[in-house]
Amino acid sequence: MVDPEIRVITIDELGILRAVEEDPASGRVTVTITPTYTGCPAMDVIRADIRRALAVAGHTDAEVRTVFSPPWSTDWISDGGRAKLAAAGIAPPAPVPAAGVVSLTLAVRCPQCGSPETEQVSRFGSTACKALWRCRSCSEPFDHLKAL
């Protein structure tokens, strides 16, 4: 199932799908998800999409649970997910620095031309999880999924 806001990546690749369990006795399915950001407005759509997908597969009484702990991190985005983001023109996040480490802002490579000559236009972008960047080499603006 693809993420409703970043439609090139599945909720599993994004790391927000935490568990899928089937009760062996009743066959009832429980899906556990976690939001990227606390205010993520896509959560209702994601819950509805999961219920719909499970209903199609015959699980009409499935439960979708939302958990907040441990908090989502961009480190949970799979390698495959990162590659898909880059292919769609969204620069994937750098690893999250360990607590206490002084974080250096590493150059974000332009997903269009690969140039490291880029600059941040705004740390807040089209969705809660993205920042807006611009490439100085090819002049294209692009989204960057910021480390969290």
Added chain:
Amino acid sequence: MNGPFDFTLGLGDDALIAAQRLAEWTTRAPEMEEDVALANIALDQLGAARLLLSYAGELEGAGRDEDALAYLRDDREFRNALLVELPNGDFAVTMAKLFFLAAYQLPLYAALAGCADERLAAIGAKARKESAYHLDHGALWVKRLGDGTEESHRRMQAAVDQVWPYTHELFAADPTAPVDPATLRPAFDETVGAVLAEATLTLPGSGWAPAGGRTGVHTEHLAFLLAEMQVLHRAHPGAHW
């Protein structure tokens, strides 16, 4: 006086009222990028508010959910600090409010993440990451405006002078709370001191410290904010779209 319910309600109300104020900038920020930034920060605050108010409702045990707490209380029942209900003023005032609020919320959520209450710890661990971006953003503008032109410096200093007295209320001691707000003061002072120094701004000397939000005694501004925020829900209870 403050059990976990009052404490959680206060933090939830801080986040909710801050979200509502920030959202007032939507479509009227000085530039497109800032419009998007302030809307995103408002959304983060709203997300934290929903978690905190839902939990407060459970702690109270009177059957009130997040909507009942957000939409069906009058101003005297709100427990937010006065800082977040102050009008937005010009962009400098909004940035002063954002910066001071984030400089308080970041150490607060970090401390909550390690507190004994499991639910508050989970909310703190989640919200602190978002709070770090808010602090970054507010600090960036305080420095840019403070150390900018003569006019931007004048207005940023005026904003700091106007808003600063309202920060003291955030740190009123409460040793029985899951996190005693008084313990957050050193981290806050350190952040504020460093950023204002770089911004070539100074703190006002006056000891004036307006308070009352945590006990429901608010400025006249809150009732107007609530009227706008609550009108739809009160007119059409339970409305969905």
